[in-house]
Amino acid sequence: MVLDAIIHALAIAGSMAWEILWALIVGFGLSAIVQAVVRRSTVVRLLGDGRPRTLAVAAGLGAGSSSCSYAAVALARSLFRKGADFTAAMAFEVASTNLVIELGVILALLVGWQFTVAEFIGGPIMIVVLALLFRLTLRARLLRQAREQADRGLSGSMEGHAAMDMSVHGGGTFRRRLLSREGLTSVSHVFVMEWAAIWRDLAGGLLIAGAIAAWVPDAFWRGFFLTGHPLLSKVWGPLVGPVVAVASFVCSIGNVPLAAVLWNGGISFGGVVAFIFADLIILPIINIYRRYYGWRTALYLTGTFYAASVVAGYLVELLFDGAGLVPSQRHARVAEAAITWNYTTVLNIVFLALAGVLVVRFLRTGGVGMLRMMGGAPDAGHERGGGAGHAHHHA
Known part of the structure; x- marks a missing residue:
């Protein structure tokens, strides 16, 4: 029956969400801490050229920033407008979505630790390849057009999230800044706003993965990924993986559950990696590139x-x-449709309690007004996520 099929898909999606919940809280918590103590002005100052050392710094800073693809794209434009080199800004963007802690933890939980290692090795490789492609093919005229378009005002609040700088102001040691009242407030605001920015993609990815796992037969995937041809499948996987990502509309962390389904279905190891890396060229983001930099640059970036x-x-x-x-x-964790009492449940309870502390702090320091500003279309919601954010908030 149709109802049974829907319930089955929802059960799989729900169990996958429960499996990764504590990891998401840990990842977003660590990301919030980094963003609370690293000032935006410092990031811009460090990304002024496209030298290898600068790209390495961009990758490191990106790895500690937002894992939301929409926020990463908006932030890259903001950095570019403030003087960052275009290649460095794009390296920061790639690292923001592909080298973040929460992505690696969830990959290990759902698909396997090998994919986490592959992600952190493949991410820098992708940045190097991208930098080489830019050096060989990016023309000064196109770059000039992109900067002119980036400097124009856009309707709406497209880069509210990018403009958000909740880093703690003032001096003192890292520990003192972090443990101060202002530090706790900053961490809580970044933490909740990151969740608010990513939940649509995460929910969408889980629902799509649950539906595909429940409804698409393994025979289809085996044929589609050419699993009967070991060499051809390795050639085909990385070519088609990004295409599946573009068509799925799912970005950032939301595509990990779907990656698990594709891995069980027979896509090659490299195909999974390429699929995850393609989160920055899904159709909604291509449209944002068009608005930010013009359609020619959008096609070039794609x-x-x-x-x-x-x-x-x-x-x-x-x-x-x-x-x-x-x-x-191929035993990615997508088939379990039940929640049991185990270490995952214990970790979820512990970290949900910690998340609750941050949420309460957020609400007590002006968070309600910020959340009200996050309504509207998905892209507006993502990028208006920090629209009300200020440089810092006093307790």
Whole structure:
């Protein structure tokens, strides 16, 4: 029956959400701490050119920032407008969604630790490939047009999230700044606003993954991913993985549950990596590129990001295959449709309590008004996530 099928899909999605809940709280908590103590002005100052060292700094700063793809795109434009090099801004954008802690933890939980390692090796590879492509193909005229478009005002609050700087002001040691009343308030605001910005993508990814796991037969995936042809499947996987990502509309952390389904379905190891890396060229984000930089730059970014994700997928496949690290079994955690009393449940209870403390702090320090400003369309919600955020909030 149709109702039974829907209930089955929802049960799988719900169990997957429960499986990764504590990891999400940990990841967003650590990200909030980094964003609360690292000032935006410092980031801009460090990203003024496209040298390898600068790109490494961009990747490191991006890894500690928002994991929301929409927020990452908006923040990259903000950095670009304030003087950051375009290549460095894009490196920051890639790292913001593909090198964040929460993504690695959830990959390990749902798909396997090998994919976490692959993500943190493949991310820098993608940034290097992207930088090389920019150096070889990015023309001064296109870059000038992109900057002119980026400097124009946009209707709505497209980059409210990007303009948000909740870092703690004042001096003192890292510990003193973090444990101050202002520090706790800053962390709570970043934490809740990040959740508010990402929940649509996360819920969408879980629902899509649950539906596909419940309704699409394994035979379809085996045929689609050419699992009967070992060599062809490795060639085909990284090429088609990003295409599936673009069509799924799911970005950032939300695509990990779907990656687990695709892995069980037979996509190659490199195909999973390329699929996850393509979160920055889903259709809604391509449209945002058009608004931010113009349609020519949007098409250019789509093509170069696709190529970089494919190349990274191939190189990671070769490296891990050569090292014997590609898993021989496909047992990603997507089939469990029940919640049981185990270590996951205990961790969820503990970290839900900690999240509750941050939420209460958020609400007691002006958070209600900020949440009210996050209504509207998905892209507006993402980028207006920090629209009401100020540089800092006094307790």
